[in-house]
Amino acid sequence: MSRAVPIASAATDVQGVVGPCTLVGLAATGAAASVVRLRDGTTATDPVKAIIGVPANGTASERLPAVEFSTGIFVDRDGTNAVELVLYIL
DSSP states (O other): OOEEEEEEEESSOEEEEESSEEEEEEEEEESSOEEEEEEESSSTTSOEEEEEEEOTTEEEEEEEEEEEESSEEEEEEOTTOOEEEEEEEO
């Protein structure tokens, strides 16, 4: 069974998960349209494994096939748009 990892609403990049994990779903919401890149690693230059498009004043939620992250999940938010995010991992 997956566990939820809430990522606080903010406009800054953040380390969402440390260490190896498997992403199986996500939910996101924000006031402004934005894009969030989930990177395998600890920096904004690590490889992108998933991209989330969040509509203005809307939500995005997806059940995913298993997406493996070997180092961790780095949340790379675009610009200054705040996005509240929940990652579902194994």
